[in-house]
Amino acid sequence: MKELKLRGAPMDRWCVVSTVGTSLLNNWAREHDPSLNGLLRNIANEREKDLDAQTRNKVSALTNQVLSAAAVANPDQLKKMSAELNGLLSLYGNRLFSPERRALDTHYLIATDTYLGATCSDLLALILEQLGFGSVLQPPFTGLTTKSYQAFSGGISQLVEWCGRELSPYQNSNSHVIFNLVGSFKSLQGYMNTLGMFYADEIIYIFEAEDAELIRIPRLPVMLNEVEGLRSNLLELGLLAHGMRLDHHRTRNIPEAFLTPDGPNGYRLGEWGKVVWDTHGKELLASTELLSLPHLEYTPSFCGDHRALAPSDKALVQETLLKAAVAIETDGVRGLTEHGGLQYSTLNKSKGSEQPIDYFRVNRDIRITCTRQRSKLRLRRVGPHDQVLAKP
Structure with missing residues (x-):
């Protein structure tokens, strides 16, 4: 097979996200101990605490057999051991023998919240x-199992949040994010396909035939027609993204797929809404005027400072203001003063001011x-720490 040429520079850091199924155990049992096929099938969605000692011992013995065989296997033999290894080793090709390559890359293994998955x-x-x-990580996702829709939905919500938190930084560095979706069950693959359009530089698959070549799907630009349409609902989206529950009349122009019901006639931001916000929120906030947020009033000096940023x-700044507005709306002044990220404090009384001037944090410098x-907060200035606090 020809060695795969990826779009990333030769020594860009690779972040490889692999969904993990049970083919490592199933393939071995099918070939070496068919009597275990039924057992593995029957416990596919069970957690360890639900299994008796005899069952766990059988799986443990099977695991040790697979690990021992893998320790002496060559790359071609490893490919036959599981779908995940087939995808990964086909991806690496001769790069597998590069110590620099192996040391540079990070692997994330996404498994179900089951005994066999773990x-x-x-x-x-x-x-x-x-x-x-050298860097193989296994983030946990509680409830990520097809045993019940409620559990699966909760696990997917954690997975979406994890992608935004852990994978977004790779998009702003000399990195190449690859989703290896050869393994795992179809429900998870469906979600990972969609997430890959937002967070992966490419998605890889491979057919089961021995001579099958890797299928590689490059990242497509996610040009959601709805994104520009969301600009007119940016206030509501921003409040939802920062944890506020909104009544149905305030969300009627937001795509239903972005929302999740919360009590009678209320909604919060759903999994796909979080993905859209994580992907497009900052660019929309950067190119729009100050949002008319509850509990906040903008002075002309503040507006002028903001325009100059x-x-x-x-x-x-807009994200910080959303946090402040939601904190006040949710818990009043206490929510504002106890918000760890805002670090809300009071300055000494300033000359010419009839009341104390407070300040809060945007980031390290602002x-x-x-x-x-x-x-209600009447916002006065925004800008570099020393400059703003000197003339508040």
Whole structure:
């Protein structure tokens, strides 16, 4: 097979996200101990605490057999052992023998919240470490099982949040994110396909035939027609993204797929809404005027300061204001003063000011000053820490 040419530079850091099924155990049992096929099928959705000692011992013995065989197998033999290894080793080709490549890359294994899922993930991690990969991580997703829709939905919600938190930073660095979706069950693959359009530079598959070549799907630009349409609902989307529950009349122009019901006539932001916000929220906030947020009033000096900021800082300021508005709306002034990220504090009384001037944090360098009247903030200045606090 020809060696795969990826779009990333030769020594870009690779972040490889692999969904993990149970083929490592199933394939071995099918060939070497068919009597275990029924057992593996029957416990596919069970957790360890639901299994008796005899069952766990049988799976443990099978696991040890697979690990021992993998330790002495060559790459071609490893490919036949599981779908995940077939995809990974086909992806790497001759790069597998590069110590620099193996040391540079990070592997994330996404497994179901089941005994067999965790066992196969542990097994795959050990095999990758035997091959010399130095960074193999196994993030947990509680409830990620097809045993019930409610549990699966909760697990997917954690997975979506994890992608936004862990994979977004790779998009702003010399990295190449690859989704290896050869393994795992179809329900998870369906979600990962969609997430891959947002977070992966490419998605890889491979057919089961021995001579099958890797199928590689490059990242497509996600041009959602709805994204520009969301600009007119940016206030509502921003509030939802920062944890606020909104009544149905305030969400009627937001695509239903982005929302999740919360009590009678209420909604919160759903999994796909979070993906869209994580992907497009900052660019929308950077290119729009200050949002008319509850509990906040903008002075002319604040508006002038905001207009002078770089687009990326404008987005950060708008996100901080959303946090402040939601904190006040949810828990009043206490929510504001107890919000760890805002670090809301009071300056000494300034000359010419009839009341104390407060300030809170945007990031390491930017501060916002304000005065407070009950649960309303009158925003005065925004900009570099030293400059704003010197003339608040």
